[in-house]
Amino acid sequence: QRNVASAQTYDDAVAARDAASASLQVAEADLQTAGIELERTTITAPLDGVIGRSLTTQGALVTSGQSEPLAVIRSIDAVLVDVTESAAEILAWRRGLMTGTLDESDQDVTLTLADGTEYEHNGSLRAAEPYVNEQTGVVTLRLEFPNPDRLLLPGMYVQVRMPQGVVENVVLAPQEGVSYDHRGRPVALVVGEGDVVEERTLDIIGARGNRWIVQSGLADGDRIIVAGVQRIRAGAPVAPEERAESAD
Structure with a gap:
């Protein structure tokens, strides 16, 4: 009888152990399920950036395929600025690289903020569209600027100044x-010796403000006629009146 009682006690202990083990497995499974559910309450973004206001209210039902975003994350550690340049300006820039007036190692781009102050960090050209917009005649360039202080924000209006190179021995002529x-060549009427009008054929390589950059055809000190040009011909004597030169 004692042996029977001992065997029964042993069987009860084994059964209790197995029940406890099963309960532990169920509890571990519940814990794992709760952990998975807890992870699903946290949404991890696949990119770094700055998040703005939430576009979804607390308690709202959201799904993985919904069209409305929960929030917008913007990467602003480095900011991309898209600008447009005319086809003529792009050609002048590339010719500057080929002729050496623009050094490839000095292509930093400067930026002016919306309040008119100069941005302290220079940018660089990152990409350019390989075509000219047929309707506007411009090329879109993408520039990259460092933004460690987060002064630049998406959508901000800025002005960009690109390098134009250095050209020596040129003259700035009023447009x-x-x-x-009649051949389409640029010409200017100049008051020559004895106040006699001379016609000069010009080689224009660019513009600066409201003036043409003239590489040949004019010399320093030449007096260009800017008024009454339609009534004057080369070889005619004139009585010139000097006009005050405005600064660009």
């Missing part, structure tokens, strides 16, 4: 004093 002959 109103330059016309074109």
